[in-house]
Amino acid sequence: LDFTFDYETISMESGEDFWVQYSSNGGSSWTTIGDYNSGVEFNNNTKYTPTITIDTGSYTFATNSQFRIRCDASNNGDDVYIDNVVITGYAASAPEINIIGNATNISDGDTTPSTADDTDFGNVDVTAGSNANTFTIENLGTADLILTDASPYVVISGTHAADFTLTANPSTPIAASGTTTFTITFNPSALGLRTASVSIANDDSDENPYNFNIQGTGTTTLPEINIQGNATDIADGDITPTTADDTDFGNVDVTAGTNVNTFTIQNQGSSLSLNLTGASPYVVISGAHAADFTVTAIPSNSIAAGGSTTFDITFNPSAIGLRTASISIANNDTDENPYNFNIQGTGFIPPPCGTTTIHTADFETGLDGWTDGGGDAARVNNASRSYSNSWSLEIRNNDTSGNTSSFLSPLFDLSSYDKVDFKFFFTAYNHENSDNFFIEYSSDSGSTWTTVNDYVAGDISSKNGDYESTNSIIFYCKTAALLDTVHSFPAGTVSQFRVRSDASDTTDLVYIDNITINGVSYCTPTEGPGGITSDLNLWLKADHIDGVSVAADGSSVTSWYDSGKGNNAEPTTSTRAPVFKNNPTDNFNFNPVVYFDNENSTSNGDMTYLLSDRDVLQGSAGFNSNDMFVVIIPDRSVTSSMIPLDTFTGHD
The missing domain is CATH 2.60.40.10 (Immunoglobulins)
Structure with missing residues (x-):
């Protein structure tokens, strides 16, 4: 900085002086940067214009820097006059x-x-x-x-x-x-x-x-071949088929299915034509299951610079399981002749079976086809007693001879099913031990009734109840399964369900919500563990999680397909779904697994609770008193002090 000013003195005696001072802290302390003495730096009645230079090498320049001019004379008649103060700053030298x-x-x-x-x-x-x-x-x-x-x-x-x-x-x-x-x-x-x-x-x-x-x-001016599937480059020599570039044709029905994938041959050269030098159809398919893959649209054999042509391959599997082949295309590209890549697809036989949703009811807009039997049955608006939203069915008391304490479903034709699942959510209020309610079935339009399941209040942890006898609102999910070997499913709309209270008082209440009725047509397994298919009631395979192949590692298992009769295992709610694992750390002997994350030290002993801290899959049939084999690895030491660590349980 340059501090320049004009001054003139009057009557300043020898030895008297004035100072120019600088502060870098807003005037808290001062440093003298110029000392002007009478008879040395100045004489009276003469004008002077000095310049004082300071820099960052000796002084700190702050945001509250300040200057002052201070006189050191002996009386009031000794004067210094200051004018034209100019402070000039110069940027420090720096590169740019x-x-x-x-x-x-x-x-x-x-x-x-x-x-x-x-x-x-x-x-x-x-x-x-x-x-x-x-x-x-x-x-x-x-x-x-x-x-x-x-x-x-x-x-x-x-x-x-x-x-x-x-x-x-x-x-x-x-x-x-x-x-x-x-x-x-x-x-x-x-x-x-x-x-x-x-x-x-x-x-x-x-x-x-x-x-x-x-x-x-x-x-390049030379011909340069490139092949794409699904708008994705397929590298020459690729041996890892994937659905991303259509080299994996996916799952195709062996009995009646095909899948056609289209591939594009590009000439990325800028001058010369790319020629396919093999005989028509120019695309050669070889390998273990080459006969399952056919060229059904032939490419042009000459592709101009910057141009392209396409060809189709149709996958028509002749057997179930993975089917593989290789593609080879001879051409005049100097470093990619022939152009090779592998393809694959999976043949499967969809079972002549499956699950059909026959009826659903959430009672939010009405009775959804249900009818109340009398004064002890009503549709009520009480969000705390409804599993979802606000409305549910309330039944109370008991009526052993009529329908006063009951709700009746619409009539259905169940004749085409091997099994029917009646799934519902409920909570009970003011039920004492032994109070109960029934899910009942009629095959004659309600003339006669058969009990499918009897749900009894009690102490679940002591195994003497299906739900807790308490005034706390606890929601449960149950599935009553009807087998055609036990119940009659006649032709015509004559089948009906009834939910009936069998409590002891009008203050003993049950609330029913979110009813789903599914019909199941059984599969006839064509393969089984160890080649055994006869009497194969249940076969849950982690490598056929959807009945055909694996799922993505880390994905939720919302349904585990039963490769036996078709009694798929599903979570009661989405929050209880386990996770599919298919990675080197979690796999068993290189096979994928279904991972159930449950905390035994905090989970409630009542396995029927709808709690989110327990992963559960359940099916409504397929596991009775027959022999069962399961591969399972717990991730902690199991001791006798733990609450029940059920892994695979049956329910009468």
Whole structure:
């Protein structure tokens, strides 16, 4: 800083003086930067214009810096007159980097390469071409600019960094207002867009390092083959079929299904035609199950530069399981002849079976076809007694001879099913031990009734109840399963369900909600464990989680397909779904698993609760008193002090 001022004195005696002082802390303390003595620096009645210079080498410059002029005379007649104070600041010397390409500034952090500033190297032939662009580093500052990385000072990184080479190095330091240059040569190793980033470390205070992106495009005048499936490149020599590029044809019904995938042959060359040199149909399919794959649309055998043609392969599996083959296309590309890749698909036989939803009811807009039997049955609006939303069915008391305490379903034709599942949610209020309610079935339009399930209040942990005898609102989910070997499913709309209370008082209440009735047609297994298919009631295979193949690692298991009769295992609610694991850490003997995450130290002993801290899958049939084999590994030591650690349980 320069502190310049005019002054003149009157009657200042010898030895009297005045000071110019500086403070860097708002006047809390002062330092003298100029001392002016009578008879030495000045004489009276004479004008002077001194300049005092201070710099950051000796003084601190702060945001609350201050100056003062202080007189040190002996009486009031000794005067100093001050005028025209000028304080001039000078910026410190510093370097300032700038980089130029093609006489155009390249901004620090530029991510949009352009031919205008030579950051886009343009099209270069991969077989015999290269392009060298020269860049200039300017120092626009007032001090030397130093490139601080080790020689060659310019670092090239990124996806295709190997395609860009520093072929002339810059020098360092770069004097103020000086320049230096460096050259980058682009020599593409492959066709298409090639990208990289340039970084130059330096001592510019706000542009270190100086970064910008570069790119170029590899081209060729020779024919250059590329094949795509599902708009995705398929590498020559690819041996890992995937649905992403249509080389995996997925699951196809052996009895009546096919799948056609279309592939595109591209000529990425810029001059000469790509010729398919084999005999028509130009695409050769070989391998273990080549007969299951057929070329059903033939490509053109000559593809102009920049052009393309397509061909279709149809997968028609002749047997169940994984079916594999290889594709080979002879052509005049010098380094990809023939062009090879593997394909695959899976044949399966969908069972002549399955689950059909016959009826659902949530009672939010009405009775959904149900009818109340009398004064002890009503549709009620009470959100705390409804499993979802606000409405549910309330039944109370008992009526052993009529329908007063009952709700009756619509009539159904169940004749085409082997099993019918009646699933519902409920809560009970004010039920004492032994109070109960029934799910009943009639095959004659309600003339006679058979009990399917009797649900009894009690102490579940003591195994003397199906639900707790308590006034606390606890929701349960139950499924009453009807087998055609036990119950009659006659033709015609004559089958009906009844929910009937058998409590002891009008204050003993049961609330029914979210009823789902499913009909199940049994499968006839064509394969089984160890080749055994006879009397195969249940076969849950983790590697056939959906009946055909595996699921994604970490995905929720919302249904585990039964490869036996079709008694699929499902979570009661989505929050209770276990997780599918298919990775080296969790697999059993290289096979995927279903992982149940349950905390035995906190989970309630009542396995019927609808709690989110327990993973559960359940089916309504298929497991009786017959032999059962399961592979399971607990992830902790099992002790006798733990609450029940049920892994596979039956229910009478």
